[in-house]
Amino acid sequence: MSRVASLTRATLAKDLRLEWRSKDAINSMLFFSLLVVVIFSFSFDPTAEESRRIAGGLVWVAFLFAAVVALNQTWSREMRNQVLDAYRISPAPPNALFLAKVIGNFIFVTVLQALMTPLFIVFYNLRALGPAYQLPIVAALGTWALVVNGTFFAAMSLRTRSREIMLPLLLFPISIPALLAMVEATGAILTGEFSARFWIVLLAAYDVVFTIASLFLFGLVLQAE
Amino acid sequence: MLPAFVVTGLVKQFGRFAALRGVNAEFAPNRLYAILGDNGAGKTTLLRALAGLTPPTRGSISMLGTSDLRSVCSQLGYMAHPSLLYDEMSGMENLRYFARLYEMSDRGQNNEDRCAEVIRAVKLDPMLTRPVGQYSQGMRQRMSLARALLNDPKILLLDEPFSNVDLRSAREMVSLLKGLRDAGKTIFVVTHQASLLEGAADEFIWMEAGQIVSRTPNLTARTETQ
Numbered sequence: 001m002s003r004v005a006s007l008t009r010a011t012l013a014k015d016l017r018l019e020w021r022s023k024d025a026i027n028s029m030l031f032f033s034l035l036v037v038v039i040f041s042f043s044f045d046p047t048a049e050e051s052r053r054i055a056g057g058l059v060w061v062a063f064l065f066a067a068v069v070a071l072n073q074t075w076s077r078e079m080r081n082q083v084l085d086a087y088r089i090s091p092a093p094p095n096a097l098f099l100a101k102v103i104g105n106f107i108f109v110t111v112l113q114a115l116m117t118p119l120f121i122v123f124y125n126l127r128a129l130g131p132a133y134q135l136p137i138v139a140a141l142g143t144w145a146l147v148v149n150g151t152f153f154a155a156m157s158l159r160t161r162s163r164e165i166m167l168p169l170l171l172f173p174i175s176i177p178a179l180l181a182m183v184e185a186t187g188a189i190l191t192g193e194f195s196a197r198f199w200i201v202l203l204a205a206y207d208v209v210f211t212i213a214s215l216f217l218f219g220l221v222l223q224a225e
Numbered sequence: 226m227l228p229a230f231v232v233t234g235l236v237k238q239f240g241r242f243a244a245l246r247g248v249n250a251e252f253a254p255n256r257l258y259a260i261l262g263d264n265g266a267g268k269t270t271l272l273r274a275l276a277g278l279t280p281p282t283r284g285s286i287s288m289l290g291t292s293d294l295r296s297v298c299s300q301l302g303y304m305a306h307p308s309l310l311y312d313e314m315s316g317m318e319n320l321r322y323f324a325r326l327y328e329m330s331d332r333g334q335n336n337e338d339r340c341a342e343v344i345r346a347v348k349l350d351p352m353l354t355r356p357v358g359q360y361s362q363g364m365r366q367r368m369s370l371a372r373a374l375l376n377d378p379k380i381l382l383l384d385e386p387f388s389n390v391d392l393r394s395a396r397e398m399v400s401l402l403k404g405l406r407d408a409g410k411t412i413f414v415v416t417h418q419a420s421l422l423e424g425a426a427d428e429f430i431w432m433e434a435g436q437i438v439s440r441t442p443n444l445t446a447r448t449e450t451q
Binding site (some may be wrong): 003006007010011014017018021022077080081082083085086087088089090091092223225 | 276277278279280295298299301303305307308309310311312313314318322323325326327328356372376
């Protein structure tokens with residue numbers, strides 16, 4: 001276990017360093033999310049009441065599409081110069097690589113959320129009428145759900161010819177329960193009309209199931225040709 | 226002494242195309258092998274199969290007496306045609322990361338010293354802070370060899386190590402490989418520049434259409450049999 005933790009730390013540090021130098025993922029995600037915020041705000045011009053109802057869907061769809069950009073970047077970096085082969089022939093456990101990628105993507109998407117949330121609040125005149133302290137919990141659980149599946153399916157589609165298209169095709173259907181839970185929970189917190197507890201528990205269960213399944217299967221994905 | 230590799234009935238198919246068609250061979254340890262053949266002969270596929278990167282369609286490979294290649298992967302060094310290095314990091318940063326994967330510090334080796342040692346062995350400067358992406362092709366090739374040597378492997382698999390390298394550097398690499406062979410390592414070199422290895426390689430392995438067609442002690446022996 002300590003070996004996995006130590007290699008996860010090493011790979012995560014390497015990924016953060018590479019992203020810090022290239023800023024590929026974060027720049028593309030920011031640009032994409034910014035476009036969504038601005039275009040939707042000009043297109044709909046909703047009232048504060050309407051905003052609270054639609055914001056859950058809008059925010060999470062923006063983050064989902066933006067996350068796909070980061071997820072593709074994560075693995076294409078490993079495919080450049082076939083660096084992934086160097087990992088495959090090393091005695092390092094596959095799970096360390098997977099966990100590092102998931103945590104890395106979680107950090108990137110969380111940074112994006114931290115930067116974009118003030119803009120969402122300003123453009124959509126948002127104010128939570130329900131328990132606002134639940135919002136960070138939903139954000140963390142929802143982001144984990146997106147990145148754990150996304151990292152796994154991005155690795156799966158790595159060797160396919162059109163992987164940019166394959167990833168959403170694989171990821172979106174399997175993310176529907178999580179996406180529904182994120183949107184409903186966010187809507188519940190913003191409107192204060194009903195409790196978000198059920199959706200938060202559903203998200204947590206989804207995270208546990210898919211994290212365990214991905215950890216079990218990632219070794220096969222990594223060694224596949 | 227255990228053979229470096231025993232290959233039995235190795236077949237590798239990519240769809241309908243058979244890259245390897247029943248390769249049978251045994252490779253003794255502490256030798257330098259040159260693998261030769263035209264493009265598409267199956268040299269790289271054989272090397273990738275030996276590295277455990279390409280699973281065979283049929284047949285088996287055993288390395289150092291075991292068919293569980295994963296259990297002996299720390300005894301293997303692999304240099305591919307691409308560099309297997311991160312372009313955005315310096316050579317030293319790359320090697321530091323790969324040293325962590327091999328947990329060399331747990332084996333009583335100092336990562337920093339070892340990284341610097343292999344970089345010097347390929348005639349590069351460990352203090353070079355430029356990212357690998359800004360290296361010349363030849364420098365990248367030598368850094369790639371340094372990465373393959375990092376874990377002090379018993380077996381080295383090198384795919385086209387001399388391509389894009391000037392003649393002087395290529396000769397230096399050959400002399401380094403001879404030294405490594407003399408130190409007890411088994412080395413496989415896939416190359417189109419066979420003459421560089423004349424006098425250095427212990428055996429020349431000739432491949433054609435996915436099969437080993439002959440094994441000769443020198444280059445002229447093959448010419449004579451043709």
